[in-house]
Amino acid sequence: DxxxxxxxxxxxxxxxxxxxxxxxxxxxxxxxxxxxxxxxxxxxxxxxxxxxxxxxxxxxxxxxxxxxxxxxxxxxxxxxxxxxxxxxxxxxxxxxxxxxxxxxxxxxxxxxxxxxxxxxxxxxxAPAAAGATPVRAKAVAVLPFTDTGGESSEAYFADGMADELIAALGKVPELSVASRRSAFALRQRSDLDIPSIGRLLHVDAILEGTVRRAGNRLRVTAQLTGTTDGLALWSDSYERDAKDVFAVQDDITRSIVGALRLRLGTGQRQVTTNLSAYDDYLRGAYALEQRGPGVRQSVELFNSAIAKDSSFARAYGKLSEALEFLPYFAGVSAASLELRAVTAANKALALDPSTAEAHIGLALALGHAFRWRESDRHFQLAIAADSNNAVARTQYGRHLLHQARIPEAIEQLKRGVTLDPLSGTQVGWLAYAHALNGQLPLALGELATAREKFGGLDLVRQMSAQMFLRAGKNSQAIELARTISSTVGFHGQGCYVLGKAGEREESSAIIREMLALPDTTWLKHTALAYCYFGIGDNDKALRQMELAFQAREITPKWMPFGDPLFDEVRGSPRFASVVHNFGLDEKLFTSPNLGRPAK
Structure with missing residues (x-):
């Protein structure tokens, strides 16, 4: 100030x-x-x-x-x-x-x-004295800023301030930044002190602060604290015009970099000078992070931001990413979104080639179109643009799993968990990768921990049910399968577990429900394939996979072809044809046991 x-x-x-x-x-x-x-x-x-x-x-x-x-x-x-x-x-x-x-x-x-x-x-x-040992933090977490104005409708702005600082610090060489999801999950944890937060998030320093926006005035305070001793490394306050929010963010970033004796990256963040567009962007990012109905809402908000500033690169990038999450959370076909997502991503990259979200959106769109090699390239570009992006790490890990590149997938998923240890999605996919790698006891242990922390997450319950089934613990598998969401994709996975565990009548009832759905229902055929594999009707299961390809369902994203459930049909010419249609390596996926470690 x-x-x-x-x-x-x-x-x-x-x-x-x-x-x-x-x-x-x-x-x-x-x-x-x-x-x-x-x-x-x-x-x-x-x-x-x-x-x-x-x-x-x-x-x-x-x-x-x-x-x-x-x-x-x-x-x-x-x-x-x-x-x-x-x-x-x-x-x-x-x-x-x-x-x-x-x-x-x-x-x-x-x-x-x-x-x-x-x-x-x-x-x-004063600067550090000659010969003094400077503070060197290799990992930082940005906690959600507190809105001291007390208006719940302004919470997104305080969160947006923290988001922007996470993005800016993520571009600093040699500095690892904890993911937004994990840092923000601690919002209500008043029982944790700074050292405890440091251990939980695996970071050396914590940045926290407050924001108050009143009319055209903005007041921000920020403090950087070491997690080892709880001592403040830097603190400051800013009172500016609201339009100076970007300058405040840059000032805080530079101050933190100086306090940690690091150096700023060479890339400049591309932002907007239109505060209304920026407001919509922050609201969209907030909604997207909530997943569920928030994904569709975020698309509307990013479009609004773009309408107000057609040169807002990051809004285009986030729009492409949000569009490609709709097939998972809004029952919308991936094919119907591909052109919009690719167009938004390419526009973002034309404005700012370092927009990581645009590369994530492109990678997802290309993967959903079964163009795996091109998808791989854009995941790598996303990570090169922002190595601390937990979404890029996890989605790339999933991409590698779908190609049976298990060790590489584990490496990316481990990095994702390190960046975002409080995300059930990250932990769940890492456990699944360990199971595919022949490490079932490790996977069961990871999923047990995940159920304690993220028990309400369908992904965690579904993967836990499958691992219990694989371990011969049918009663636990059945109990969990009955709690999985009735949304089409997850319902099919639960149906598979019930059928395999001996609950054939219950599984058959689900099949009848799904057959009654319109053929245009997104993921209907993929879910039915799961169900038929569960009751041992492999011919019907393969027929549903053929129909799924005709409907352009993203079947390999929901049932990775390297999973043991396909072992009974790996020698089938029909399965080889299905693998080929989805653009994957038929020689690899039709080989006995897929090269996995022997049981």
Missing amino acids: PAADKRVDFYSFGCVAYELFTGHPPFFGRAPQAILAAHLTEVPPPVETVAPDVPPHVAKLIDRCLSKSAGDRPQSGREILEVLDAVQSPHRIDAIGKKRADWRMLAGAGALLAVMVVGYSFARR
Whole structure:
């Protein structure tokens, strides 16, 4: 803040003095975000009420230093020194009537604080001394910023601030940034302190902050804290016009990079100068992250942002990504979306070739069109543009699984879990890859942990049911299969487990339900193929896979051809034809046991 002066340092001095004399910092015992908000909006309990033995004039000084208004704080270091000098006067101590031994300690504290006053302002802004060991954080997490305005309708803006900082820091060489999903999952975890968050997210530093937007004014505070010792590495506050939001984001990024002694990447983020377009973009990103109905809503918002600024590269990129998630969350055929997604992605890349989301959208669109080699290339380009993008890592891992490139898939999925350890999707796909790699006990263990944390996620329940089935634990498999969503794709996977586990009548009832659906129902034939494999009717299962290809269903994305469920038909010419139609390697997928480790 250009208007900040030494009185900002006196506030920091007051925080140190408060902790020294009371035994704990102001606003002690709250969540990190709540502490930041309190520093902006609340006055801490007066020192005299927390530590009655502190001399009244010292207590009053500390309280003045912690005033919210800079005008109410001491106006010079001399004012502070004059008060602290009195602490060291024997007749002053005797007059207070306290034990001499106790006040020797306080006199020493006063002397220490006096020295701090002299050097504090300079030390806070000075560069590291020659030969000093700089802070080197290799991994950072950006926690969701707190909206101190209290308007729930503005929550997306505070989240958007954190999103933008995640994107910007993701471009810093040598720095790993925890994914948005994992960091934001801790929003309600007030029981976790900074070191605990660091261990959970595998990071060395935490960035947190507050945002308040009122009319045309914007106020942002941010603090970077080391997770090993909980000490602040950097903090600052900004009060600007709302239109300066991008400059604030850049300032914070540069400050963090400087605090960590790293260097900025050479690429510049392409943003918009249209605040209304940016607002829609943030709302869209927020909706997309919620998945489910939010995916369709995000498409509308990204389109709105583009209508307001046709040169907004990242809005085009996010639009392409969102469109390619609709086949999973909105029952829309991939073929009907391909042209729109590819057009949006290409527009984004024409405006900004480093837009990772555009490469993800292209990779998904090409994969859904069974153009696997081209899809592979764009996944690699997405990771090159943003190596910290957990979505790119996980979707690339899935892509590699569908081609039976299991070790490579595990490598990408492990990276995805490291970046996003609180995502059930990431953990579920990694467990599935381990199972395909002959590591069923490891997969069962990972899925057990996933069920504890993400038990409501269909993907986790479905994969757990299949692994229980593979391990011969049919009762657990049946119990989980009955809890899987009745949406067509997942319903078919549950139907397979029920049939294989001996619940043939229940599985047959699901088949009758699905046969009654219109043939245009998205993923109907893929789901029926699952069902028929479950009851052992392989001919009908293969017929449904043939129909699925004719309907352009993304069958290999829902039932990877390397899965053991296909082992009974690998020698079938019909299966070889199905594999060929979907553009995959028929020689590989028709080989006995697919080269997997022997059971």
